[in-house]
Amino acid sequence: MNTERTYKHGKAEPVKVKGHPGLNRRRFSLLQKGAFANLPLRNKFFFIFLIVLILPFSMLIFYSYSSTRDTITEQTYTSLNSTLEQIDTNVENRLDYYKQLSTSLYMDAQLRNYLSSNYEQAYYYLDAFEYINRLLPSLMILNSNLQGITIYTNNKTLYTDEQFVKYMEELPDPLRQRALDAAGGTVYAHSSDYKAEDAHITLARSLSYFSLKHPYGILTMDINSSELYSLIEKENNNKSVYIIDETGGLISTGDRTVTSRKLFDVYPIKDQLADKNGEFDAVINGQKQFFTYKTLSNGWKIVITIPYNELLSNTNKATAHIIWISAIAVAAATLLIFVTSKVITKRIEILLSQIRKVERGDFRLSIKPMGHDEIGQLSFAFNKMAVQIQSLIHDVYEKELAMKESELNTLQAQINPHFLYNTLSSISSLAVKEGAMPVYQMVNYLAKYYRVSLNKGKRIILIEQEINLIRNYVAIQAIRFPYKLHMHYDLDESLFGRTTIKLILQPFIENCINHAIWDESGINIIVKLQLDDGDILLKVIDDGIGMTAEQLERALSKTDNLSGYGIKNVDDRIKLAYGDRYGVHMFSRPGIGTSVTIRIPFAPATDR
Template sequence: MFKQIRNYILNLSIRKKFFLGYIFASILPIFFITMYSYNITKRNLIEQNSVNMQNSLTQINSNIERKLETYSKSSSLIYLNDTLKNYLTEDYTKNSVEDAYYYINSYFGNILILNPDISLVTVYTDNYTLSSDSYYIKHIDNSIKSEKWYDKVQTSTGNVIYGTTYKNSNGNYVFTLTRYLNSGRIGYPYGILVMTINESQLYSLIDKSAKNSYKYIVDENGSIISCRDKSNITKNIYKILNIDKSTLSNIGTKDINYKGKKMLVVCKSLENGWKTISMVSYSSFLDNAIKSASFIFIIFLFSVLLAVVLTYVISAIVTKRINVMVKQVKKVQDGNFNVEFKNMGNDEIGNLSSAFCNMSKKLKFLIEEVYEKELLKKQADMNVLQEQINPHFLYNALASISSLALKNNDKKVNQMTSLLGKFYRLSLNKGKNMFHVSDEIELTQYYIEIQKIRFQNLLNITFELDETLAEYKVPKLILQPFIENSINHGIFDDEKGINIIIKLYGQDGKIVFEVVDDGIGMDNNKLESILNQMSSLTEGFGIKNVNNRIKLYFGDEYGVQIFSKLNEGTQVKIILPMQQC
C-alpha cells in the first residue's frame, strides 16, 4: 500500500506535487494549531510571567537589602560613637547635663537631616541621672520592658532588629530598627537605640505593580510590613490569603485562589528574615493568550486561501522554466552545445540554468581545446620525426669528416666531429621523443665538450645532480637550448668568461632541472617579452619549443620558469613530472 502511494506521488508532475504540498502544508497546521496553540501559549505565558516575577523580586530584594544596609550603617555610626557612649554613661548627680543634651540633640538632628527616610532617633537608657527629654532620650521603664521587642533586643548582642510596622501619632506608617548599645570597653550595656523609619520608603521599592497584581513585604511571622492597601499593614498575610505558611517558599511559583481569582504567586526571602511576595492574576495574561490563539487561527485560515492561489501561480512559473531546461538538456544530449536561457530569474532554478549554460560552454571549449592540443602534439611529433631525418645524414657526414681529420692529423677537428657525432647519435634515440634523465645529462655533456673546444677557458660548468633520479623519463633535448642561450648571450667579458651550474633535484614529487649562470642577464622588459612568447602553444624554436613540448605532454602545471636581473645573471627552472621509463 505504502509502495503504491509512493510510486503514485513520484509519477505525479512537479506542478501537482507543488500544489498538493502547499495544500497539506497549510491545512495540517490549522488542525494542530487549533488544538494546541492555546495550551502552548498559556504555558509559555505562565513560564514567562513566572520568570519575570522572579527576576522582578530578585531586583526588589536587592534594592531593599541596600536600603536596609543604609539604615544599618547609620545605626553603626551611633553604636560606635564613644562620645555618645560617654555622655550616656556619665553620672550627672553633681555634673551639668547641658553639654550632653546639646551634643545628643545636634548629633541626632544631623542624622535625621542626612537620612530623610528616618523620622526619629531615640536612645533608651537606664541612667536616671540623665533626665529624659521625651524625644531623643528616654528611660527604660516598666512599659518599655513589657514591649515584645525589648526581650528580643536583649538577646541580640548588638545586632540590628527590625520591628513590625505601625501607625505613629502623625498618622504615618513606620517601622523600627532597634539595637542594644553594648559596644566599647565599659563591659555592660548602656542603652537601646531605636530608629523610626518611614514605611513609605520601603513601599516605593515595590510600588510598580500592575492593576491585577499585588506585592507585599512581610516579616518572619507573616505580619505585613508594607503593601499597597495600607489597611492590611500589620495583618497576617497567611490569614489574608487563607494559606499555610509552608505554601510560600523561595523555590518556583505557587497557584492560589484570592478573591475568587486564580493567582500566580512568587516568594523570596531577605537576609533579615523578611519575605517579599508577588501575586498576579491569571486572567491578566491569559486574556491575551485567548486573543492570540484566535488571531493565529484567523491568520491560518487566510493562509489556506492564499496558499491555494500562490500554489497555482508558483507551480506554473517553476514548471514552465523546468520544461525549458529539459528542452535545452536534450539539445546538449544531441551534441548541440549552443544553449541559451532567457528570463530564468536568480533563484535556484535560475542559478541551475545559468550553471548548465556555463557548463555547456566550458564543455564545448574543453572539447575544442583537447582537439587542438592533440593536433599540436601530432604536429610536434611530426616535426621531431622530420628533424630526425637530417641528423642521420649529418651523422654519416660527420663520421667521414672525422676520418679525414684523423688522416690529416687535425686532432681538434677530429675531437669536435667525434663529439658531435655522439651527440646526434644519442639524440636520435631510435626515433623516440622520451629517454632517461641520465641520457639527457650525457647528451648535455657532449654539447658542453663541443662548446669548450670553441670557447676554451671562458666556460666553467659544474653539475649538481641527484643520482637517484637518473632512471626517470623526460623529453629529450630540454637542457641544450638554455645552455646555448647562456653561452651565446651571457658572456660579456672575454677574459672572465661565464660560470654555469646545472642542477638536478626532486621537489614536491616533481623533477626540477636548473641552469644558473652569472652572465649579463636581462632587464624586466626583455624578460617579460620572452615569457609572453613562451605562453603561446604555436610553433616555435629553442626555449619556446621546450616549454611547449612539456606543456603538451604533461599539462600546464609543468614547464619552464625564467628569472633574471641585468648584470647579475639568469636562472632557468625546468619542472617535469616523475615518470618511470
Template sequence: MLTFDAIGETVFCGTSGDGKAFHMNRLMNFYPQGGMKGVLSLQIENQQIQPLLETINSTDEIYLVDQKGYILAASEPEMAGLPIRTRMPEEDLEQKAQIEFERDGISKIGNIQSGVFGTKILVISDKETVLKDAKAVSRRMLFLILCSAAMVFLCIICYTRWISMRVQKVVYAAKRMGQGEFDYRLENMGEDEIGQIGLAFNQLSDQIQELIRENYEKKIRIQTSELNLLQEQINPHFLYNALAVISALAMREGGKQTMQAVKNLSSFYRISLNKGKQVLSIQEEVELLQSYLKIQQMRFRDSVQVEYEIAREVLTYRTIKLLLQPLVENAIHHARKEEEVLHIAVRIQKEERDVVFQVTDDGCGIEAEKLIKLRSSLRRLEEGYGLRNVANRVRLAYGEDYGVRIESQEGYGTTVSVRIPVNE
C-alpha cells in the first residue's frame, strides 16, 4: 500500500526476510482509469553498501537504520536486520544528535545523522578512543599553532631588524652630516617611506654641499679682495720710504749711488709684483728682503747689520709676499739707537707642520704698557701698516690659528715671529 499511496514517489520498503538486502519501490502509472498498475522495485544488496560503511578506527561502528529502528547495513555485516537496540539503549533517535551510553562496561558515544527516506546513520565510537584522538588532534593543532606563531614571530623579528637597520642607516647619516661630513650619501634604500627619507637626505646633502661651495667661493673672493687691498696698502708705503732714501742719497752723494739705489728698487719691485700673484717662494721672499736692505744700507751704512739663519729645506715652500720686509723695516725705524749699531737676526725654520719667520733685534725694545696696546691692535682687523698689516694678511690667508707674535723687553730688544702652515 505504501507504494500505491506514494503516487509516483520512491518508497523505502525495508529489508528482505534474511536481512541481506533492502528494497525501494516506485509506482510507474498512477492514473485512476488504469486497471493495471506497474511497480518498479529496486533491491540493494548489503554487500554493495558495505564498502561505504568501512571504519577508519577499529573501535568504531557504523549503522544505517530504517524508520522502525532496524539495521539496514552496518560496518559489521552480521548486524544487518537486527534492531538497533541490541547495540545501544532504546533512545529517541529523532530527538538527539549525540548520545552517550555504556556497553559491556565500555563508555560509548553515538553520533546520529538523518538520511533519506527516514533513515538514520549512526556512528558509535569508544569514548576513551575519541577523547584520545581528540587530545592527539588538539596536540597537533597546538603544535601547528605554536609553529605558526614561532614563524610569525621570527618573521616579525626579521622584518623589525630590517626596518631598524635601515632607520639606523638614516640616523647614522644624519650624525655624519651633523659632524660636518656633508658629502656622505645613503645607498639606494628602495621606494617605501624609509627609501623616500633616504632620497630626501641625499638631496639635502647635495643642496648643502652646493651652498657650502658657493659660500666658500664667495668667502675666498672676499678674502682675496681684502688681501689684495692690504697688499696695495703696503706697496705705496714702502715706495714712499724707498724714494725718501734715494732722494737723500741723491742730495748727499751724487748719481752713482742713486743709480744703484734705483736698481735695487727695481729689483725689489720685479720680485714683489710677481705678475700680480700674491704668493711666492720663501727663496724669493728672502731676495725681496735683501733688495730692500741694500737700499737701506746705502742710507745707514754699517749702523745696521743683518744676519740670516735660514733652513735650506724651507726655501722652496710658498708664502704670501712681503712678510719679512715689514718686520725688518719696523726694526730699523723703531729699534735703532742713536750712534749704536743695530743688529738684526732673520731666522726661518720649520717646526712640525709650520714655518716660523723670526726677526730679532738688539735695539731699544718696547715699554710694557705700549707692548700690551701693540699686541691688542694686532688682533683687530683694521687698516694699518707694518706689523698690523702683516698680521691681518696672515689671518686672511691662513686662518685665525696663524698670525704675528711680539716679544720685547725695554732696553734689550724685540723679537717678532710670524707662523704660517707648510705650503709646498
C-alpha cells in the first residue's frame, strides 16, 4: 500500500537583518581557525577563477587553426559514420538485451511446466497464477521501458487474467503467424504512429520445447519507443537520424518536423537503400544532402542525413577560434565550479548521510572532525545527540523485553500441564466406561494437541510435532464438521527432524475451516512441506471462497483475526526468531482460494 504525503509550502517573505558588529567579529574569528575548510568563500572563488582565467589564455597561445574545406568534409564524413556505428551498436545492444530477457523466460522450466500442464480443478493452477503474477511484474519493475509482457497460450485449462496471460487467438494474426514461422526466433513489430504517447516496439517469439510437439505459447514484450529515441536524440544536432522498417515506415527519429509515417514520403530514396550498408548524395527540394545508412540484424535500417551547407559551416577561421576557445573556457569553468561546489558541500553531504542512517535506525555513526565552523559544531552536536538517543532506546528496549518475558512466564506458570493431562485422561476413561467412543476420540486428540502446543513452556518444537499438532486439530474439527474437511498432505519427511517455533500452521488451518467453507461439499486443504533455495517452506492451500485485495490487506494488518494468533502475529514471531527475510506470504483470489506460504530457515532453531 502506497502512502502519499502532501506538504504545503507558503511563500517566504524576504527578511532584512542588520549586521551586528559583535556577531560579525565572532564569525570572523571562527573562520580564522582551521585550514581550507574555514577560508572565506571570497578567497576560494578568487583562487579558482584565477586558474580559470590563466588556463584559456595559456591554451590560446599554443592553439593554431588550419583546415581546408576537404579536410572538414572528410572529418564530418568520418564523424557521421562513427555516429552511425555507435547508434547501430547501441540499438543492437538494446534489442539483444530484450532478446536475452525473453530467452530467460523461454528457458524457464518452471514457467514452461505451468503453461503446458493440464488443470482439472481451479485451485490446482493457483501456484501457476501466483508464479506468473510475481515473475512478469518483477521484470517490468526492473525494466521501466517495458510497457507490458504477455504470454499467449493455447492451453484452454489455464486461467487467463487478460493482462499477463491471454489465449492465442487474441494475438493479431500477422504477428502471431510470423512468430510461429520463426520457430523460437525473435520477430519485431512497431506502432504505426511513432509519435503516439503509447508508441512501442513489440518483440515476439513462440515458446516451444523439444519434448513438446507444438508450441505451448507465444511471448510478447512491448518496449516503449522512447528506448530507441533516447539512443538517437543527442545525435540530431545539424543532422537527422531515422530508424525505419523494411517498408520505410518510421519507427523512431529525432527529427520531430517529419509529419509522414514513412520516410520515403519525405525522401524518395527507396532504391538507394537497397544494399545492406552504404552512403550516397541526393538532391532533395533543390538542396544537396549526404546520406549514410546501415541495416540492423532484424532488417530495420538506421539512416543519417545532413545538408552539405552544414558540412561546410566551419570554414570561417575566426568563428572557429571563438567557438573552440569559448567551449574550452566554459568546460574549464564548469569543471572548476563543480569541484568548488563539491568541496564546499562535501561536509554537509557527509553529515546528511549520517542523519539518514539515524533516520533508518542505525546509530553506528562515523563522523570525523569537520573543523570548528558552524558545520563542524553541528556535526559534533549531532554525533553527541545520536549517542544519547541510542542509549535511551537501548534502556527502553531492555525494560520492555524484561517486562514481556516476565508476563509470559507468569502466564505459562498459570497453566498446570499435569493437571490438564490427568483431567483429560479421567474424562477419556469415563467415556470408555460409558461407551461414548466419539467423546473418547475427541478427548485423546485434544490431549495430544495440548501436549504439543504447551510443550513444557518451550517455544521451539520439531516440524514433525507441528504437523502432528494440526493432524490432531483437524481430527477434532472433523468430528464437528463430518465429511466437509478434505485434507491432503505433500510432505518431505526428511525435514521432520528440523525445528520451528510452534503454532505457525494451526491458525491458518482454523481460518480455512471457520471462514473459507462456502457449501455443503466442504473444503480441500493442502499442506505442503518442502525445501526451497536452502530454506524450509510450509504451505497451506485451500479452494475456499478466497479473499479480495481489500480483505487480504485488512487481514495482513490485524493481529487478532485468527484464533488469537493473527497473521501479523505469526509473521512477527517468525521475523523476531529468524530475521526479516523469513515470514508469511499470502495470495488469494475470490472464488478460487487462498495460498499461505511460510518461510523459515533450514538451520535448527534454539529455544532462546
